[in-house]
Amino acid sequence: MIPYHIIILAAGKGTRMRSPLPKVLHPLAGFPLIWHVLRLAESLGPKGITCVISQDLQDFFSDSPHRVILQDPPKGTGHAVQQALAGAGHLAQAPTLVLYGDTPLLTMGTVQALLALDGDMGLLTFRAPLPNPYGRVLCKDDGTVSRIIESSDLSPEQKPNPDFPLNAGIMAFRAGVLPKVLPELRPQNQQGEVYLTDTVAVLDAQGGRVRPLSVPAEEVLGVNTQQELQAVETIMQARLLKHHQNAGVMAGSSVIFAADTVLAAGTQVHPYVVFGRGVRVDEGAVIHSFSHLTGCVIQRGATVGPFARLRFGTTVGEDAHIGNFVELKAATLGKGVKAGHLSYLGDADIGDNCNIGAGTITCNYDGTHKHKTTLESGVFVGSHSALVAPVTVQEGAYLGAGSVITKNVPKDTLAITRPALTTVPHWSQRRKKNTPSS
Numbered sequence: 527m528i529p530y531h532i533i534i535l536a537a538g539k540g541t542r543m544r545s546p547l548p549k550v551l552h553p554l555a556g557f558p559l560i561w562h563v564l565r566l567a568e569s570l571g572p573k574g575i576t577c578v579i580s581q582d583l584q585d586f587f588s589d590s591p592h593r594v595i596l597q598d599p600p601k602g603t604g605h606a607v608q609q610a611l612a613g614a615g616h617l618a619q620a621p622t623l624v625l626y627g628d629t630p631l632l633t634m635g636t637v638q639a640l641l642a643l644d645g646d647m648g649l650l651t652f653r654a655p656l657p658n659p660y661g662r663v664l665c666k667d668d669g670t671v672s673r674i675i676e677s678s679d680l681s682p683e684q685k686p687n688p689d690f691p692l693n694a695g696i697m698a699f700r701a702g703v704l705p706k707v708l709p710e711l712r713p714q715n716q717q718g719e720v721y722l723t724d725t726v727a728v729l730d731a732q733g734g735r736v737r738p739l740s741v742p743a744e745e746v747l748g749v750n751t752q753q754e755l756q757a758v759e760t761i762m763q764a765r766l767l768k769h770h771q772n773a774g775v776m777a778g779s780s781v782i783f784a785a786d787t788v789l790a791a792g793t794q795v796h797p798y799v800v801f802g803r804g805v806r807v808d809e810g811a812v813i814h815s816f817s818h819l820t821g822c823v824i825q826r827g828a829t830v831g832p833f834a835r836l837r838f839g840t841t842v843g844e845d846a847h848i849g850n851f852v853e854l855k856a857a858t859l860g861k862g863v864k865a866g867h868l869s870y871l872g873d874a875d876i877g878d879n880c881n882i883g884a885g886t887i888t889c890n891y892d893g894t895h896k897h898k899t900t901l902e903s904g905v906f907v908g909s910h911s912a913l914v915a916p917v918t919v920q921e922g923a924y925l926g927a928g929s930v931i932t933k934n935v936p937k938d939t940l941a942i943t944r945p946a947l948t949t950v951p952h953w954s955q956r957r958k959k960n961t962p963s964s
């Protein structure tokens with residue numbers, strides 16, 4: 527728990543992304559950038575969270591439990607904080623932490639170190655090669671900060687200077703500081719914006735002390751372009767991989783994780799597996815290469831793939847085997863089920879130890895509605911069968927290869943819709959004789 531009010535800045539056009547998607551909704555490890563920042567803010571247990579957003583984020587924030595302020599039009603980061611605190615007397619007086627919605631790699635430990643600094647204001651700094659778009663942090667001999675100059679406002683002499691620490695954007699203000707500095711901010715810069723970074727010079731002029739805290743760049747990289755999004759994704763994936771490896775998972779650097787992937791110790795994940803959101807894998811399961819999993823549970827000892835696609839609402843039971851080119855959607859597979867090759871099982875409930883032959887398809891959609899297929903335990907489905915839902919096949923029944931099952935099948939029966947085989951003796955020779963050569 528921290529006694530801070532957290533303001534998350536997420537408005538603005540994000541024009542440098544050159545994408546119709548609002549910048550902070552671009553995905554990182556399967557979740558929007560802003561989701562990562564919100565999760566960090568929530569885990570700090572603050573006094574309150576205020577999110578400053580623009581119109582295009584209103585849907586995303588429609589059921590947010592936090593205070594949401596529309597900044598319309600966005601006129602800079604300083605303007606965003608002014609808007610967040612306009613008419614909110616008690617909140618404005620509180621100690622305040624400002625986080626940026628486009629800076630998603632920040633960790634709890636670093637924020638806590640920032641909050642532990644003494645002084646009237648603290649800010650995170652880092653180093654990165656030139657050229658870069660970050661604000662330059664100017665320090666005094668006593669190590670406190672006197673000013674931040676935005677890169678677009680640097681003089682021609684300052685521009686190539688590699689010695690300045692860079693502004694990460696994350697700032698903490700002691701109680702009562704913001705109401706004193708915010709009214710002094712002016713849009714006197716290249717962009718005509720009200721900069722939050724100018725609070726430093728204002729506070730310094732008022733006799734306040736601003737403390738910098740230098741942190742590794744990979745905690746504070748901002749996302750302004752598609753290239754930066756990729757750079758941040760690479761760092762996040764490396765972190766997630768290390769986390770899973772430290773927890774006893776066998777996986778390498780070609781595996782893509784979502785931020786919420788849950789893998790039990792002893793899980794084997796082979797190269798080029800992609801985890802979307804909401805996947806849980808239990809002990810001893812093996813996920814083979816090129817499989818794509820979203821919203822599913824793989825129970826103990828099951829094997830999946832290579833080239834399997836598991837979609838939302840799927841559970842693969844203990845010791846089940848899902849092979850190549852099998853797609854599962856909203857399917858619950860019991861213990862020991864085998865679906866080894868080339869199948870689509872959607873909206874299906876498949877009992878223990880069923881065997882699903884190659885090429886089996888559940889016809890779950892009639893063009894308007896989805897319907898359910900139920901296979902009770904021990905059902906054997908011959909290859910190339912079509913199960914036209916809604917349909918139930920009772921325990922122990924066999925479906926002959928190539929059957930189209932349109933009615934419920936009783937327990938322990940054989941159901942087969944295949945026409946009887948016809949053979950015509952000597953047909954090949956007769957055909958050759960009757961076909962004139964060209």
Ligand code: UD1
Nearest residue numbers: 535536537538600601602603627628660661693695721748
């Ligand atoms: C900002 C800093 C810069 C710092 C960099 C770190 C300012 C003026 N500059 O620059 O010193 O090195 O971050 O990443 O603060 N936003 C709003 N409303 C606005 C404008 C922006 O809410 O009117 C939000 C954006 O959604 C974003 C964050 O504030 O999450 C930062 O804005 P951005 O325009 O990306 O600032 P930078 O140019 O990166």
Ligand code: CA
Nearest residue numbers: 628748749750
């Ligand atoms: Ca930025």
